[in-house]
Amino acid sequence: MFGIQNHKATVSNEAFREAENPSSLVVHFPPDTPLVMDAGLTISPFSIAYQTYGTLNATRSNAVLVCHALTGDQHVANAHPVTGKPGWWSTMVGPGRPIDTDRYFVICSNVIGGCMGSTGPASVNPETGKVWGLDLPVVTIRDMVRAQAMLVEHLGIETLFCVAGGSMGGMQVLQWVASYPDRVFSALPIATASKHSAQNIAFHEVGRQAVMADPDWNGGRYAGRAGQPVKGLAVARMAAHITYLSEGALQRKFGRKLQDRNAPTFSFDADFQIENYLRYQGSSFVDRFDANSYLYVTRACDYFDLAADYDGSLARAFLGAKTRFCVVSFTSDWLYPTSDARAIVHALNAASLPVSFVEIETDKGHDAFLLDEPDFMATTRGFLESAARARGLSGGESENSR
Amino acid sequence: MFGIQNHKATVSNEAFREAENPSSLVVHFPPDTPLVMDAGLTISPFSIAYQTYGTLNATRSNAVLVCHALTGDQHVANAHPVTGKPGWWSTMVGPGRPIDTDRYFVICSNVIGGCMGSTGPASVNPETGKVWGLDLPVVTIRDMVRAQAMLVEHLGIETLFCVAGGSMGGMQVLQWVASYPDRVFSALPIATASKHSAQNIAFHEVGRQAVMADPDWNGGRYAGRAGQPVKGLAVARMAAHITYLSEGALQRKFGRKLQDRNAPTFSFDADFQIENYLRYQGSSFVDRFDANSYLYVTRACDYFDLAADYDGSLARAFLGAKTRFCVVSFTSDWLYPTSDARAIVHALNAASLPVSFVEIETDKGHDAFLLDEPDFMATTRGFLESAARARGLSGGESENSR
Numbered sequence: 001m002f003g004i005q006n007h008k009a010t011v012s013n014e015a016f017r018e019a020e021n022p023s024s025l026v027v028h029f030p031p032d033t034p035l036v037m038d039a040g041l042t043i044s045p046f047s048i049a050y051q052t053y054g055t056l057n058a059t060r061s062n063a064v065l066v067c068h069a070l071t072g073d074q075h076v077a078n079a080h081p082v083t084g085k086p087g088w089w090s091t092m093v094g095p096g097r098p099i100d101t102d103r104y105f106v107i108c109s110n111v112i113g114g115c116m117g118s119t120g121p122a123s124v125n126p127e128t129g130k131v132w133g134l135d136l137p138v139v140t141i142r143d144m145v146r147a148q149a150m151l152v153e154h155l156g157i158e159t160l161f162c163v164a165g166g167s168m169g170g171m172q173v174l175q176w177v178a179s180y181p182d183r184v185f186s187a188l189p190i191a192t193a194s195k196h197s198a199q200n201i202a203f204h205e206v207g208r209q210a211v212m213a214d215p216d217w218n219g220g221r222y223a224g225r226a227g228q229p230v231k232g233l234a235v236a237r238m239a240a241h242i243t244y245l246s247e248g249a250l251q252r253k254f255g256r257k258l259q260d261r262n263a264p265t266f267s268f269d270a271d272f273q274i275e276n277y278l279r280y281q282g283s284s285f286v287d288r289f290d291a292n293s294y295l296y297v298t299r300a301c302d303y304f305d306l307a308a309d310y311d312g313s314l315a316r317a318f319l320g321a322k323t324r325f326c327v328v329s330f331t332s333d334w335l336y337p338t339s340d341a342r343a344i345v346h347a348l349n350a351a352s353l354p355v356s357f358v359e360i361e362t363d364k365g366h367d368a369f370l371l372d373e374p375d376f377m378a379t380t381r382g383f384l385e386s387a388a389r390a391r392g393l394s395g396g397e398s399e400n401s402r
Numbered sequence: 403m404f405g406i407q408n409h410k411a412t413v414s415n416e417a418f419r420e421a422e423n424p425s426s427l428v429v430h431f432p433p434d435t436p437l438v439m440d441a442g443l444t445i446s447p448f449s450i451a452y453q454t455y456g457t458l459n460a461t462r463s464n465a466v467l468v469c470h471a472l473t474g475d476q477h478v479a480n481a482h483p484v485t486g487k488p489g490w491w492s493t494m495v496g497p498g499r500p501i502d503t504d505r506y507f508v509i510c511s512n513v514i515g516g517c518m519g520s521t522g523p524a525s526v527n528p529e530t531g532k533v534w535g536l537d538l539p540v541v542t543i544r545d546m547v548r549a550q551a552m553l554v555e556h557l558g559i560e561t562l563f564c565v566a567g568g569s570m571g572g573m574q575v576l577q578w579v580a581s582y583p584d585r586v587f588s589a590l591p592i593a594t595a596s597k598h599s600a601q602n603i604a605f606h607e608v609g610r611q612a613v614m615a616d617p618d619w620n621g622g623r624y625a626g627r628a629g630q631p632v633k634g635l636a637v638a639r640m641a642a643h644i645t646y647l648s649e650g651a652l653q654r655k656f657g658r659k660l661q662d663r664n665a666p667t668f669s670f671d672a673d674f675q676i677e678n679y680l681r682y683q684g685s686s687f688v689d690r691f692d693a694n695s696y697l698y699v700t701r702a703c704d705y706f707d708l709a710a711d712y713d714g715s716l717a718r719a720f721l722g723a724k725t726r727f728c729v730v731s732f733t734s735d736w737l738y739p740t741s742d743a744r745a746i747v748h749a750l751n752a753a754s755l756p757v758s759f760v761e762i763e764t765d766k767g768h769d770a771f772l773l774d775e776p777d778f779m780a781t782t783r784g785f786l787e788s789a790a791r792a793r794g795l796s797g798g799e800s801e802n803s804r
Binding site: 038039040134137138195196197198199201202203205206208209210212213214215231232234235238239242245247250251253254255256264266267268270272274275278279282295299302303305334 | 440441442536539540597598599600601603604605607608610611612614615616617633634636637640641644649652653655656657658666668669670672674676677680681684697701704705707736
């Protein structure tokens, strides 16, 4: 009657299975190539799990790196191994899609700190043979990007044709250009910011506290235990989910509509459709995500402040790069509003980088970057086609990729 | 190191003490005057705890009823019996204040469903001798107002000079005029709406789920137990608190400032001031509020849809009333934005009621209604002075009230 359904521990352990035995390609970086982390520590050996789509051309010039958002993963355009649902960006990535896998070689790796096969708190620490938990150093966006750069190098790719991503993925895009200005031909940061606002930190902190308030979280040591912190994680997801939508979209979609009833029950049941929807979002999330990992990825976003690494000048972060940019925001996104995108554009202008900026009119909120928004699709397609011409990639069906 | 501090059960039991033995005046309504509730049930006997300030004049024409918000209480302008802090509206109510206790007789009662002495889930059910918990029927805004009307009648007041309140208090103001059109001379609904939006229901549902996810909530039966659902309630408060502020105010007040440190700790400590602030808001709230009561008052707001009781016409809710209104909203309030206030004003216009509408420019968000905003204070003072003249109340120091 009340609350979020209790999940069997086995359900949440799916995440652990993927953490250690991912349904993906994996590179295990040996001890002589450790990951140097901003926290001042190194981890080694460590792993990166990734997916690729399409074919790398002979000149290795058609690689697109897709960076995933907070709770996304490497399964961009294939069925998810845990949920069976279509890839999270299958509207954007695939044959004939804006990021066209008939033309481009698309790479997406699970971030460090994630739970889908790259080293994260749900992975086993090779030194102890036990799950890392909170012993894993806190991960930053720059750490994630450093690991991705090692993967890209491992794949023999010197320069990426494009780095693209939304939300936390967009932060990685910005960090890529700052960290590796010569290795990014074009960049597509979407619905993102160069630093987290106080409000965004606040919402993330609520989520972390919801996880930590769950006694089954047990100080982060819940691996292998019967009780898993699924209730706390579900509450965290519910709170976060509200921020992914717009007030207008919620009103249009749900308003005050009742769920399968004609009148209020005068109880704490999910009378309203919006309640039912949120409960579903919370309880389905815990099937595929690890609670500690949620702490790590939210923390990485909160710590992100690109300008701070460059004496407070965001423009300085981009000096020396020649990357062509397309910055995209959505009118109803209140998590990363257009003002955040404008700040990025101003810095790129100040650094004399070629940049186009598109604000897409939509009521779908932050989530719009995951949806089939026609203007957004057309923008991405156009930007990549123009960049492909400049890069000397042949149009349409590439002879290299067929 | 992590999370919200554990509170001793005794701390939370303060709320229980006030629930049964309030530091207030109390009216115990005997069995022959039950409270008829929208849920289709009655409760009897039941209690209303209240405070008064100032003196009722000889003609009983100077009474102002203040309606409190979600987690407010009757302690408008005196030190709070649990926290020792000044009354929640001591900027607005007191000698020489806009709601001038030298001129007006001010009444404020704890709402039904609250936990400060009016019958609520933390009160003892006289039939069973046990704490009500979730056996108390779900309470609506109309139920709260019905109980207040019984109190006002008990005090021998036929017509209230003014009913005033912000947020959930503003909902009660609207309901008062709809339910008792002849008994309200003037009305001051502030930062409120005639119905809850999907987004507002969503945030409340997150709060309720946070409470219910706490194993110490124990299906609502935690009275007298060692473990109290303080962690869940604290998370609920943290999430809600974000909605009371504006993004701009958070940015101005906290931004990305660190708490008592010069560099991030690369941990899950409260590195950022905003994290520290939210944790404090969460943990101090549980000292004075009951978790079940939080479920009841949020539910009351969610169910509120005044027009729905009048065939979907908000104007019809006000037909027949002669009450003069002043509707106030705040520019940065995203919980009850100005569009909600405008909808009320349009309905009042359609019902041909005298109404003035003031939108106060401020970056302080929803919380502005509790703060010393000069334009807001001046607006309230002016409206009440004009209403007092129309009501034939003498200006300044009333001979009746001294």
